[in-house]
Amino acid sequence: MRGVWLEQMGEPWAVQEVADREVRPGGVLVDVVAVRVPSYTRQVLTGELNYDLPVPLVPGPTCIGRVRAVADDVFGVTVGEVALCNSLYSSGEMSGSPDEILIGWTGSGSARSARMQHQWRHGSFAQRACYPASCVTVLPGADQWTRPELLPFLASLAIADGGLRRGGLRGGQSVIVNGATGNLGGAAVFAALARGATQVIATGRRRESLAALVELDPRVKPVVLTGDRARDGEAIRAQTDAGADLLLDVVGNTPTTDPTLACLDALRLRGTAVLVGGVRHELALPYQRIQRQQLTVTGSFMFDSATALEVWQLVRAGTIDLTRVRAHSYDLEHFDDALETAASLSGLDYTVLLPGS
Numbered sequence: 001m002r003g004v005w006l007e008q009m010g011e012p013w014a015v016q017e018v019a020d021r022e023v024r025p026g027g028v029l030v031d032v033v034a035v036r037v038p039s040y041t042r043q044v045l046t047g048e049l050n051y052d053l054p055v056p057l058v059p060g061p062t063c064i065g066r067v068r069a070v071a072d073d074v075f076g077v078t079v080g081e082v083a084l085c086n087s088l089y090s091s092g093e094m095s096g097s098p099d100e101i102l103i104g105w106t107g108s109g110s111a112r113s114a115r116m117q118h119q120w121r122h123g124s125f126a127q128r129a130c131y132p133a134s135c136v137t138v139l140p141g142a143d144q145w146t147r148p149e150l151l152p153f154l155a156s157l158a159i160a161d162g163g164l165r166r167g168g169l170r171g172g173q174s175v176i177v178n179g180a181t182g183n184l185g186g187a188a189v190f191a192a193l194a195r196g197a198t199q200v201i202a203t204g205r206r207r208e209s210l211a212a213l214v215e216l217d218p219r220v221k222p223v224v225l226t227g228d229r230a231r232d233g234e235a236i237r238a239q240t241d242a243g244a245d246l247l248l249d250v251v252g253n254t255p256t257t258d259p260t261l262a263c264l265d266a267l268r269l270r271g272t273a274v275l276v277g278g279v280r281h282e283l284a285l286p287y288q289r290i291q292r293q294q295l296t297v298t299g300s301f302m303f304d305s306a307t308a309l310e311v312w313q314l315v316r317a318g319t320i321d322l323t324r325v326r327a328h329s330y331d332l333e334h335f336d337d338a339l340e341t342a343a344s345l346s347g348l349d350y351t352v353l354l355p356g357s
């Protein structure tokens, strides 16, 4: 089969013939239908972001697959069904403290994580991929979906919705989405609106991406970030009644943590901040404010099957209109073009690889 092959970190990758995948015990073999190419994929493959890629491998994150074969010991998945294949794979809770890896993407650095990566090494930038059954969520009715290039956005929706759940979002609350101009940010705006937020304060630097979000719903309030923490915090707070209930932080690796802190400054009494983004610096938390305002700061990573299924049902119900997303599609042979486009897109524009096309 054809796939992207990365032999060594720091060396160029290639689209080439690679060993075909076979279904393995506990696994589900899929034809990869569509996979989102994140904006920062090139930096993952070059090693710039220090992701723990188990080379040599076929890289690639969470994808949409059509089930091709199912192991004898896997039940509840049928050949032909379309599924969201979550790259998040957990060693399970039986030892009390599980390791989690992202198949084809990164590990946690531990010896057990390395063993897990050895067994479940290859990702989705190929015609076929095999995932542990626990990673696979069947999407009822998706086999009839006529726009497969839009389906990988479900992964972004599920990551965002998982973060909103972690923050305990209830209908009628106000939500700040920091980094709303990114792919996860756009998904977070969709998810917060679908979950009944009264105000969604969308922050980012790219005005045109914010404008596209405002068109989704009058509840979306844009704030263009200036980089000045005090000024940004005030501008965000001014869009709320008395501060926001929840911050979902989905920014990329910003050079300082000021955008995140500006949003934290705009939370109301007993507000919650959920950190989901790619910031790689230490966050200097305002101790007194957190104590006096009884704020909660927590994190969220990827999503579970129940969340994936729920966002899919919201899409099927029309509560989330996936057709507002603009997919820029590439076949496998044009992987490098896809990387270039991915780096330049934002918001509701995203890049998709369609390995079967």
Ligand SMILES: NC(=O)c1ccc[n+]([C@@H]2O[C@H](COP(=O)([O-])OP(=O)(O)OC[C@H]3O[C@@H](n4cnc5c(N)ncnc54)[C@H](OP(=O)(O)O)[C@@H]3O)[C@@H](O)[C@H]2O)c1
Residues within 6 Å of the ligand: 038, 039, 040, 159, 178, 179, 180, 181, 182, 183, 184, 185, 204, 205, 206, 225, 250, 251, 252, 253, 254, 255, 259, 275, 276, 277, 278, 279, 300, 301, 302, 303, 345, 346, 347
């Ligand atoms: N927790 C999880 O489960 C999970 C899962 C997947 C990804 N992630 C992380 O989430 C992050 C976002 O992913 P994505 O796909 O949405 O990336 P993306 O599309 O590149 O979006 C990045 C966002 O960060 C903002 N940003 C970048 N530099 C900034 C700066 N200097 N000041 C202010 N804002 C800045 C961008 O705003 P402008 O373009 O307007 O500047 C944009 O809104 C990634 O870094 C990734 O590591 C987390």
